Every structure is written in C-alpha cells, then in structure tokens.
Amino acid sequence: xxxxxxxxxxxxxxxxxxxxxxxxKDILGHDSSNFNAFLFRYWKMKKFNISDNxxxxxxxxxxxxxxxxxxxxxxxxxxxVPSIVTSNFVKIEKKTVKExxxxxxxxIEENKEEQGGDEWKYSVYLTxxxxxxxxxxxxxxxxxxxxxxxxxxxxxxKEIKEVYDLVYKSKYKYNTLDCLYRISGYLQFQLLIMAYSxxxxxxxxxxxxxxxxxxxxxxxxxxxxxxxxxxxxAGYFNFINYYKSKITLEYIFPKPTSxxxxxxxxxxxxxxxxxxxxxxxxxxxxxxxxxxxxEEFYFLxxxxxxxxxxxxxxxxxxxxxx
Numbered sequence: 001x002x003x004x005x006x007x008x009x010x011x012x013x014x015x016x017x018x019x020x021x022x023x024x025k026d027i028l029g030h031d032s033s034n035f036n037a038f039l040f041r042y043w044k045m046k047k048f049n050i051s052d053n054x055x056x057x058x059x060x061x062x063x064x065x066x067x068x069x070x071x072x073x074x075x076x077x078x079x080x081v082p083s084i085v086t087s088n089f090v091k092i093e094k095k096t097v098k099e100x101x102x103x104x105x106x107x108i109e110e111n112k113e114e115q116g117g118d119e120w121k122y123s124v125y126l127t128x129x130x131x132x133x134x135x136x137x138x139x140x141x142x143x144x145x146x147x148x149x150x151x152x153x154x155x156x157x158k159e160i161k162e163v164y165d166l167v168y169k170s171k172y173k174y175n176t177l178d179c180l181y182r183i184s185g186y187l188q189f190q191l192l193i194m195a196y197s198x199x200x201x202x203x204x205x206x207x208x209x210x211x212x213x214x215x216x217x218x219x220x221x222x223x224x225x226x227x228x229x230x231x232x233x234a235g236y237f238n239f240i241n242y243y244k245s246k247i248t249l250e251y252i253f254p255k256p257t258s259x260x261x262x263x264x265x266x267x268x269x270x271x272x273x274x275x276x277x278x279x280x281x282x283x284x285x286x287x288x289x290x291x292x293x294x295e296e297f298y299f300l301x302x303x304x305x306x307x308x309x310x311x312x313x314x315x316x317x318x319x320x321x322x
Contacts, residue, residue, distance in 0.1 A: 057152045085208050
C-alpha cells in the first residue's frame with residue numbers, strides 16, 4: 001500500500017494483531033504506480049510471514065456469502081494447493097491470438113486512450129500468446145485455459161515466483177515489471193498465473209458462483225453471489241452512480257467489522273447522493289428550459305419566414321394580374 005493509514009480502518013496499533021500493512025517500497029524498493037510490478041512480486045511477501053498459499057483480492061473485489069477454505073484450496077499429494085476458481089474456459093490458438101494482438105496494438109496507436117478497453121484486450125491477447133509460447137503449443141493446435149472471473153483467486157507463492165522468472169526473462173519485462181507506471185504491452189497477472197497453474201500442475205477447478213458488475217449499473221444489478229466485483233471500467237464515469245454503489249454496499253454489508261471506523265457513512269453517502277441528484281436535476285431543468293426557449297425562437301423564425309413568403313407570393317401574383 002502507498003499510504004501509512006487506511007481511512008476506513010481503526011488506528012493501526014488497535015488492529016495490527018490481525019492486519020499487517022506492507023508499503024509499496026517494502027516490495028519494490030522504490031515508488032511506483034505500476035500495479036503489475038506489485039502483482040508479479042507477491043512472492044516477496046514471504047518475508048512478511050505470509051503463508052505459501054493465500055487469496056488475492058483487488059480493491060474492487062467482494063465476498064458476498066460465507067465461504068470455506070476448501071472452496072479455494074485442497075490437498076494434493078499431502079500438500080495444500082490452490083484450486084482454479086472459475087466456471088468457464090477459453091480456447092486459444094496462435095493464429096487468432098496473433099491477429100488480435102495486431103488489431104488491438106493498432107487500435108491503441110490510433111486512439112491514444114490510456115487505460116482503456118483496447119489496452120486491456122491487448123494485454124489479454126499478449127498474455128495468451130505468452131502462454132502458448134511457454135508451453136510450446138504448435139501453430140496449428142489449440143488449448144483451453146481457465147477464464148479469469150475478475151474476482152478473488154487463490155495462489156501459491158512458489159508458482160508466482162516461477163511465473164515472475166518467466167516474465168523477467170521475456171521481452172515483456174520492462175512493460176510488465178520495471179516501468180514506474182502502467183503502459184500498454186504488459187502481461188495480465190491473473191490470467192497468466194491461473195493458466196500456468198492449470199497447465200503445468202493440473203489444478204482442480206472450483207466453481208464458486210461469481211459475477212462482474214459495472215459501477216454505473218451496480219444499484220440495479222444482482223449481488224446475490226459468493227464473489228462479486230464492482231468495477232468502473234473504461235469510458236464514462238458517473239459520480240451519482242458511484243454514490244449509489246456505496247449505498248448498495250452499505251445495504252449488503254450493514255454490520256461493520258471490529259476493525260472498521262464506525263462513522264455512520266450511510267448518512268453521508270445518502271446526503272451526497274441526494275445533493276448530486278438535485279444538482280443534476282437543476283442542470284436538466286435549465287437545459288430543458290433553454291431548449292424550450294430555442295424551440296420557441298425557431299418557431300417564431302418560421303412564422304416570420306412564412307409571413308414574408310406569403311407577402312412575396314401575393315406580390316408576385318398581383319404583378320402578373322397587371
């Protein structure tokens with residue numbers, strides 16, 4: 001984490017028996033806003049006494065219902081190992097992946113959009129290409145790999161280190177591991193670790209019901225899942241919908257944990273939502289009023305033109321009468 005305090009948690013001295021803060025510099029040795037650099041270096045968490053098997057969750061992932069350790073891990077040959085949490089698989093083959101890589105690379109160059117949908121898709125197909133190459137899949141063959149659900153996944157620290165070493169030796173090293181901010185041309189961590197664990201170690205599948213929810217649709221979406229993600233995504237972002245999503249989460253999780261600061265945030269969120277709605281309604285009313293005025297102006301112009309047109313027709317008719 002980049003900060004020394006999480007604003008919605010109690011003072012660290014009160015919760016440090018259960019929660020450990022690890023600063024970015026403790027992992028990287030320098031400041032960085034490249035989240036891939038952290039993800040691929042999770043194996044370095046071992047020096048902070050993390051277990052060999054753990055669950056990775058981004059800041060937009062949620063656990064909606066009670067789950068057990070056995071939903072994420074199982075015992076194989078006397079050792080605890082992570083399952084592959086997904087319900088779907090993706091078929092990949094070199095020809096199509098190469099075409100998609102070329103397509104999205106060109107799109108990124110043309111639209112110049114930072115952290116957009118095309119950049120994400122480009123990283124996905126680069127990752128597919130990388131997987132096909134490290135497992136030496138022939139050009140005319142295809143393979144099936146687990147589909148990433150954009151939700152919590154279990155991982156093994158040894159396997160993360162193995163994947164890190166592969167990326168470190170590849171042409172994707174700088175874009176993925178070394179740059180100080182996110183740029184296009186990086187490999188996607190979750191896709192890669194899931195595919196690697198499945199193809200190399202034959203990990204068992206665990207189908208935990210999950211869903212991906214766009215933030216703008218969060219209040220009207222179905223949250224009745226064991227795992228769900230609420231993500232802003234690329235494109236238009238509406239702050240009213242942001243407040244609505246916070247109200248939704250307060251409704252789904254009404255009881256704070258013993259680690260959280262209780263600040264009656266639902267009242268604050270409701271106030272901000274109502275205020276934002278009121279502000280937007282006033283804007284709409286002004287626009288509507290302006291539109292009506294414009295329509296009335298255009299109508300008046302049409303009447304004036306029609307008046308002069310009738311005069312012209314009358315004069316033209318009278319001219320020919322003489």
